[in-house]
Amino acid sequence: MPANEELSRSQTLRLALRQATACVDGLGALAHWRSADRLRLVAVSGLEASSVEAWAELRLDAQTPPARAVRGDAYVWAAGDSAVTGAHGTAAVPLPGPDGPVGALSVLTAGPGGPDPTQRSLLRTLAAWVAARLETSSDLSTPDGTPEALLTVGDDWRIVFADAEAERLLGDGCAPLVGSVLWKGPAGRLPGLEGPCRRAVAEGQPVSFLAHSPADQRLHHVRLVPASRGGGLAIHLSEVTDPMVDAFEATAAEAAGRGPAERPVRMSEVTAALAKAVTAADVVRVVEERVLPALGADGLLVQALDDDRLRLIGCVGYPQSFIDVVGTRLSPLSASPAVAAVLRTGTPRFVESQAEYLRLYPKAKFLADASPKNAWVFAPLIASGRPIGCCVISFTQPRSFGDEERNLILALSGLLAQALERARLYDVEHARAQELQRDLLPRALPRLAAVRAAARYLPAGKGEKVGGDWYDVIPLSAERVAMVIGDVMGHGISEAATMGRLRTAVRTLADLEMAPDELLYHLNELTSDLGEDCYITCLYAVFDPVTRTCSFSLAGHPPPVVVAPDGAVRCPELAADPPLGAAVPPFKLHELHLPEESLLVFYTDGLVESPTRDIDQGLAQLQRTLAHAVTRTTYFPDEPAGPAGRRDDDAERRLERLCDLVISALLPDAEQTSDDTALLIAHTRSTAPEDIASWNLPEHPSAAGQAREYARKQLAVWGLDDCLMTTELIVSELVGNVIRHGKGPIRLRLLRSSSLVCEVYDGSLTTPRIRRATFTDEGGRGLQLVAALSQRWGARYLHDGKCIWTEQELPEPEPPVPGSSEPAAGGMAITADRQRTG
Template sequence: MPGAPPTHVSEPGTERAVLMGRLTAALAEALTSEEVVQAVGTHVLPPFGADGLIVSVMESGRHRVVGSAGYTQDFVHLLDGIPIADNPVAADALRSQGLWFVESVADHRRRYPMLEDVAAASQKQSWAFLPMIASGHAIGVCVISFTQPHSFNDEERALLTALCGLVGQALERARLYDVEHARAQGLQRSLLPRTLPCLPAASAAARYLPAGRGEQIGGDWYDVIPLSADRVAMVIGDVMGHGIPEAATMGQLRTAVRTLADLDMPPDELLSRLNDLVSDLGEDWYATCLYAVFDPITRICSFSLAGHPPPVVVHPDGAVDMPRLTPDPPLGAAEPPFEIHQLPLPEESLLVLCTDGLVESPDQDLDRGLAQLQQILAQHAVPVFTARDEADSTRHLDDLCDTVVSALLPQHGRTIDDAVLLIAHTGAVNASDVATCILPDDPRAAGQAREFVRERLDVWGLDELAITTELLASELVGNVIRHAEGPIRLRLLNSRCLTCEVYDGSLSTPRIRHAAYTDEGGRGLQLVSALSRRWGARYLRDGKCIWTEQDIPHRTT
């Protein structure tokens, strides 16, 4: 009829071209083996009216199921790992390197009577076995199945033949990616803490989230490091960029932080050393970092920032604070000295650290993301403070991390940056567990130190440590009298271990001497080392502190 719209008749060749085009596009975007299987299930099963899919590859003479659809997990487990020789129908398809069709249960029973139980367990009635070809050889089998008997016409056979090579090439590429991705993830896991310590001053939980696509490995890191006198260091950082080189650089920085933290460096000096390390890597390397030290006796958190977002503090009543600070430039671009900030904390608080990947995206700037983070913490953080015990607190910390991540990154698979979240639950030391004594700067100090130790340990019920602690305190005070200068202060801390600290006004470095057999002195620090679990020194603005730690019998450390 004139003027009537033309009738569009779908030709088999057109349908085939459309299907192949859609599948090709989907397979081109698929990175992993799982995504390849999903693409086949989405773009191949519906056009054929099929409802079952199993994709398996050959590994060491066995079938390894890569993915499936339309089958129970029990049936998939039945097939996974069986020798190729025990699956003659798949073996026939692989041997022929061509399509292998079984169009009914009766046909299956006639040709493969030994697999009758397997066919019944599959709950399918017909099958197409597609050997997947890549680089000129078969790498596995793709099985498309139907719950009703199905006869394959010439068009379907031609189309499935074309799919064999297409899916095989995509799967081979994806499996190479899977191997490299697994190696990269293994590297990432080895560079990050396996667990975080639960310390008297802080327990912590953290989340590392790789970028949603690509190598899924980057330079974000975090750590929690125990220091002397129950102090705890917390660090979080981000090496600019993504990939294995950035992860390797992150590993160097984390190791350096651990080494420098053991030297009890203040945050500003530690970042200066890290800045030198990053600068030596070259002009194209930069990293942001926040390094904080929390002292549970003074309740002061000292920290320095190198291009990094400041910490967020949550109070027990749910109030949230974030200091408004201008960070120093990132490591590699900064010119020390770094500024050191002092943040007084309440007796109990949450200290929240994160990298910009958690709060910043192309659709949201940093300030807006930090504001959203504070709102989420205000709404969900209180249960951590009402926990019944340490285990309950740890569980609530984990739940809070999950809540924050799911709220800030609801579509994490689409993010372009990796992200880290670290939440530490801090607490103060009970005043009755700390004892301080000011000593005279003369030979009487050693005797007074011994008397003070003896009286205090009696109060704490630690008389069995009195003799050893008296010797340690006496030796440390004697070293000050002989080699340093006052004022002298002795402090004892009763926690998971017994800490004995002696403060003086000198910056001289104590060293263990190798005293000769005939020497009358020089063995003081050897004695200190032998009597204590560990000992060390930290330097203050106006002097230093020498400390020792002793295990407390019958107390969990």
């Protein structure tokens, strides 16, 4: 019995509505059956039931498109909004019967115009196919109730609604679908989801494809419908049975009038598409979108030959269980005898059933058992006279292959091989360029007491995909943190190398504790030696957790965006100095006083500027996105503070999510970007007042003794008795040096954070240096002693003097006494919360 005769009435309606929706790129479809003077809704596809309640029963004399189509026995298209969001019109065709129309098939269209003549013809053919198979109306008294899964996502790609069927098909039983990023949460287990979703939103048109659900591995029809207003996407999933697949393909071919005459047209389209393919993934996508539908195939494997191994580089239409069996590599090649045979002979192999496959390759029974397919084409990929891989096109049902199809596949394999060879060469060069980019950018941002940060770098969507955008987070003395972001105009290896030189220079200059304006002065001199064609922007900022100030200078770069804990977002309106290499120093120094636990958002112009959006529009969208994300996801937590390590991990996770959200909102389709993009988001924390102690000292030799006394008392308050002796020696030597070689005013400051910081300020600009003292010298060993006792030490210069600083490691806290939450006696009485160490 033909497969399409096995369809139930319910399956027939579902199939017809789904095909009608797909053929006109609609939002959904409905079927009405005539009963006396009324039309009753008997099936719905792709639409929520609540949105079509008004269509449940229509009077035959009404002016609705289904009623008009039945009355006039003709095609009807009516423009105008319906109850369904995003619909621009309704196309309806009558269901023909022996005594006149017996009902109507209607499609809600997404485009501003109605279906074209070819689409109208296809709708009439589908209507006739449905009516011929629905002999009576006895089973059509109520709308079709076959379950269809529905979930919706917002403009940040997070799932905002999922019905029970969606939870069953896509959920993993551990985490809910709602709230997760579509392809990073449980729903990401649906194969091939991200690309079609991004394409549907970017093009503003519905997209359909077939996929196996992760819950039961059944084949489902997936339909993606973008919202016309406000962003977002609706995703419909409905099961496709084997008879429905066969009927679907047969009806589509019949209605579209496919025949041998159209094959050259499709070949020219495939050739043009393969010529534009850049990467191996692009090649696979061309075959998936243009070759598989033409052959009525539903499976694809593209494997590359590396010595005697097969590497899987593309897979379509197979469940994860089969991919796990195949693996990303097969060794030796004999593990796949069919592929080995076609690579050895250089000719395609057509296998029309699983029985034939087992007869030809009995040792590969494990592959046949794991595969859901029942017919295959094994096409060798030969370029430059040598085999480079194999393309396997497969079919769910057994089938035969005619001479025309065999010739077509032979021609396609040659085109595919040439395109894949070009793509593999590109992939190798691209991988090398990306490796260079990774080596030049920070592999991981430091976890600092005053700043937690997350960053993203997205190369331009075309070309070598490397460029000159960079970012960095650099720890300075006294828990201060430097943050830098820059942009070397252009893309390619040369720009990336220039970026690497500049990042190294910034790190070197930052170690000298320079102010932002002074650092850009020296960086500008370096840039001037790179040539007149270099256009480089840069922002260098320093955050001081004691004063909660962020000082920064701009060289042609946009200022940071500041997000307060209450969700307020502001971007200082500042006139940036010219870019590096073109600027005339001095650079302006700007200061921002930040609320406790603010966010600083640094970015390059690729994030906010594009050919379709100017920088002001992009900046406004960035601020809206940040405000919405902070208030909606409660980025700043209100819960009581827990252990510092756990809070720090939570903060980093929130920063990572915020980076992803910003990128998704401003660059929804990263492959289409024309400029590199760098994004750095920093969460700032101030030093608690109880962790700061400061004293003014007299310009007198007694100052060293007073400094020791002050340090002794403060360390006792902090419970740092283990650091007492070392700290007394350090402050005594530093203050003594000021008395001997510097001038007042003198000030001592101690900071408790991830380390113990000792600072001595004076009014002299004399540079301290370690000198080699001989055995007979009575002095000159002070800084040697300081360097030996401290973990780090150095000097930084202020507008009215300098500061000599040291850092000491804090002792590990002793474990608490069993049965008590208090620290053990003699242990360090400082909580992880107050340490803020992470």
